[in-house]
Amino acid sequence: MFIVNVEGAIHKDGKWLLIRRSEKEEHAGGSLSLVGGKCEKEGVSSDVLERTLHREILEEVGVSVTDLRYVNSSSFITESNEHVIDIVFLCQHESGIPYPKSVDEVEDVFWLSTAEILSHEETPSYLKENIRLADQLLRGNDSRRLFDD
Numbered sequence: 555m556f557i558v559n560v561e562g563a564i565h566k567d568g569k570w571l572l573i574r575r576s577e578k579e580e581h582a583g584g585s586l587s588l589v590g591g592k593c594e595k596e597g598v599s600s601d602v603l604e605r606t607l608h609r610e611i612l613e614e615v616g617v618s619v620t621d622l623r624y625v626n627s628s629s630f631i632t633e634s635n636e637h638v639i640d641i642v643f644l645c646q647h648e649s650g651i652p653y654p655k656s657v658d659e660v661e662d663v664f665w666l667s668t669a670e671i672l673s674h675e676e677t678p679s680y681l682k683e684n685i686r687l688a689d690q691l692l693r694g695n696d697s698r699r700l701f702d703d
Contacts, residue, residue, distance in 0.1 A: 556629070557638045560607045561590030563688035564619055566647035569665040570685060573615065573654075576661045584661070586676050588642065588684065589614050591659075607643055614660050617650035625688045628680065644688045 564571040575587050591610035593602055604622055611619055625642040632638060654660040668689045671677050 557636055558593040559638050559640045560603050561588040561642045562607050562611050562645040563588055564645045564647055569667050571652055572664045573660045574662040576659050614656045615652040615663055616655040617652050618648040619645035620648040621646040642684045644691050
């Protein structure tokens with residue numbers, strides 16, 4: 555069984571919104587990250603990924619986003635041996651000033667350019683890849699297809 559996690563690569567004025575995860579977080583505490591969280595059990599439901607992402611971003615950093623576009627998906631195993639499917643969406647900042655609204659999950663917020671993220675010594679390799687792909691999609695240079703014919 556997998557946990558399904560969604561993350562938003564939130565873009566505004568040439569910069570990306572990143573957070574430093576709280577040290578209290580069980581997985582990747584203290585690391586730089588996109589904003590997001592786990593999907594909850596809802597029974598029969600539509601747009602669950604998108605609604606989860608909107609909810610998590612609002613709960614964690616107090617902002618609203620629009621124009622969600624699929625970037626990529628991956629899987630990983632947490633330190634506590636939980637299997638996770640992670641889906642990243644490109645989002646445009648719509649409203650609100652980001653701040654660590656959920657202090658148990660978010661220690662700090664940052665607006666950084668693509669170059670700053672890619673060169674930052676604390677940026678995990680998977681985050682660099684997610685930002686690189688989101689940046690390509692934003693610029694219309696995405697040559698990947700969601701499904702092969």
